[in-house]
Amino acid sequence: MSSELSRYQDPWTAEHYDAQITWPNPDLPLYLEMAAESPGRVLELACGTGRLLLPLARQGATVTGLDISSHMLAVARRKVAAEPEEVQARVTLVEGDMSKFALPRAYGLILIPFRSFQALLTRADQCGCLECCAKHLLPEGRLVINVFHPWLSKLVAQKSAEPNEYTGPNGEAVKAVSQVQFDFAEQMLTSHITYEITSASSETRSHEHVLRLRYFFRFEMEWMLEACGFEEVEALYGDFERRGFTAESPEMVFVARRAR
Amino acid sequence: MEPEMTLYGDEWSAETLDSLTRSHISDVGLWLALANEAGGPVLELACGAARALLPLAQAGHECVGVDLSPHMLAIARRKLEGEPEEVRGRMSLVEGNMKSFELGREFGLIFITARSLQALLSREDQRACLQRCARHLRPGGLLGIDVFNPRLDRLVRPGGVDEEPDEYDGPDGCRVRETGHTDYDLANQTLVWRSRAECTSGDGQVVVREYDCPLHYFFRFEVEWMLEACGFEVEALYGDFARSPFTAESPEMVFVARRKP
Numbered sequence A: 001m002s003s004e005l006s007r008y009q010d011p012w013t014a015e016h017y018d019a020q021i022t023w024p025n026p027d028l029p030l031y032l033e034m035a036a037e038s039p040g041r042v043l044e045l046a047c048g049t050g051r052l053l054l055p056l057a058r059q060g061a062t063v064t065g066l067d068i069s070s071h072m073l074a075v076a077r078r079k080v081a082a083e084p085e086e087v088q089a090r091v092t093l094v095e096g097d098m099s100k101f102a103l104p105r106a107y108g109l110i111l112i113p114f115r116s117f118q119a120l121l122t123r124a125d126q127c128g129c130l131e132c133c134a135k136h137l138l139p140e141g142r143l144v145i146n147v148f149h150p151w152l153s154k155l156v157a158q159k160s161a162e163p164n165e166y167t168g169p170n171g172e173a174v175k176a177v178s179q180v181q182f183d184f185a186e187q188m189l190t191s192h193i194t195y196e197i198t199s200a201s202s203e204t205r206s207h208e209h210v211l212r213l214r215y216f217f218r219f220e221m222e223w224m225l226e227a228c229g230f231e232e233v234e235a236l237y238g239d240f241e242r243r244g245f246t247a248e249s250p251e252m253v254f255v256a257r258r259a260r
Numbered sequence B: 001m002e003p004e005m006t007l008y009g010d011e012w013s014a015e016t017l018d019s020l021t022r023s024h025i026s027d028v029g030l031w032l033a034l035a036n037e038a039g040g041p042v043l044e045l046a047c048g049a050a051r052a053l054l055p056l057a058q059a060g061h062e063c064v065g066v067d068l069s070p071h072m073l074a075i076a077r078r079k080l081e082g083e084p085e086e087v088r089g090r091m092s093l094v095e096g097n098m099k100s101f102e103l104g105r106e107f108g109l110i111f112i113t114a115r116s117l118q119a120l121l122s123r124e125d126q127r128a129c130l131q132r133c134a135r136h137l138r139p140g141g142l143l144g145i146d147v148f149n150p151r152l153d154r155l156v157r158p159g160g161v162d163e164e165p166d167e168y169d170g171p172d173g174c175r176v177r178e179t180g181h182t183d184y185d186l187a188n189q190t191l192v193w194r195s196r197a198e199c200t201s202g203d204g205q206v207v208v209r210e211y212d213c214p215l216h217y218f219f220r221f222e223v224e225w226m227l228e229a230c231g232f233e234v235e236a237l238y239g240d241f242a243r244s245p246f247t248a249e250s251p252e253m254v255f256v257a258r259r260k261p
Helices: A003-008 A011-020 A029-039 A053-058 A070-081 A122-137 A150-158 A218-227 B004-009 B011-024 B028-038 B052-059 B070-081 B085-088 B123-136 B220-229
Strands: A042-045 A064-068 A091-095 A107-112 A139-148 A164-167 A173-183 A188-198 A203-215 A235-237 A251-256 B042-044 B064-065 B091-095 B105-110 B139-150 B161-169 B175-185 B190-200 B205-217 B230-238 B251-257
Touching: A011 A070, A011 A164, A029 A107, A029 A139, A029 B105, A042 A053, A042 B091, A042 B123, A053 A064, A053 A070, A053 A091, A053 B161, A064 A070, A064 A173, A070 A107, A107 A122, A122 A139, A122 B220, A218 A251, A218 B123, A218 B220, B011 B052, B011 B070, B011 B205, B011 B251, B028 B042, B028 B052, B028 B105, B028 B139, B042 B052, B052 B070, B052 B085, B052 B091, B064 B070, B070 B085, B070 B091, B085 B091, B123 B139, B123 B220, B139 B220, B220 B251
Parallel strands: A042 A064, A042 A107, A064 A091, A107 A139, B042 B064, B042 B105, B064 B091, B105 B139
Antiparallel strands: A139 A251, A164 A173, A173 A188, A188 A203, A235 A251, B139 B251, B161 B175, B175 B190, B190 B205, B230 B251
């Protein structure tokens, strides 16, 4: 996969990632709830620095986190090492590609949270990932995928995200400004992100990233799941409170079981 | 009559549709080329008055047309009467539903043109139709599908879209002024096009005919995954019937898919 993941492949981004996420974890309660309902172990794909993985392990789930970036995993390992021993014992971290992975276990719950699936830009990678998930699910297990709901009015207006300001890992002030371009024929968005960094001693420099994401429409996801080894979706939620999907929903959260 | 067919469910609208589409759609060349490539026989679903199918029969292909509307098929049969014996012998017309037809034979090419597949609103109905298609294709046979490329600027207009009024001569000699309004359901990817045809006859009498036409609108990758899930491999996606590459501005999405072996 995916030179597209280069954004997460450098140490700078990995160190900044947790600082950039300035919002609370609105998706965490849903995943905690689903983990508590599920048999067996939990696998999170593109687990990154362990934002969800660690709270899941603290709650008692035995979790495996897979990520393609050794730098993100290094941050996650550091965080795991600070946990009590019994929590550490419940966490396994694996460096790997979510579009083609092979692990020695089957899971009761596989999570692909927070738009990570949208980093898979080709149909081959998307289906590769889903087929791997199907192979790694217990018969009664469930797959949960969260992608953003592409609001057509935003797409048409080609709206970029608001600038994000945060304090970096070494106390520096960072302002991230993104410029988004949409390719409507390929359902792709390209975000050019410029980080303006001001250190404590008022030195400034900048850092740039290009992030490409696929956006998915509702029925596209439903057909894709069916084509790649899953039953008719069990649920489609429009947010993390499990409300039904509507035209105004901010999110799409699909829950699916593998085909027999 | 199925609810999704009310638009073409009477003789007047059948005649009108046939005369309008004859001048508006230039798809025959593409279907003929695909028929030549795949070899026959050829099956068209929702063939209507055989606007697209008859030229294929005239070109020498053995053709079967399926349509839900007896009124559309009646027009097709009338057209056939004017054809030479050997063309008539190559063409058969079947009243049937694209979701459940069973013809007991295999085809080299099946096509669904002029956005007819969009009359199937649910994934269940769409799946049923495509599975019927896969069952009726030879291994390696071709399926051609035309749907419109949804214009995002229309979808997001609050309160729906008032269609440009259109004027034309109706089949019964009256003058028709047609207005319409389209409402979109973005969560379910459906639209309802409400058409109002004011028909003024020579003696000044006015008859108003109103039709609701519900359609599903498809996005590009949705169709690709749907075909994949129903036993097909996508071979090509064109942005029009002249086989131009698909772009964001393309009017149509024309998919050519091959039945998986």
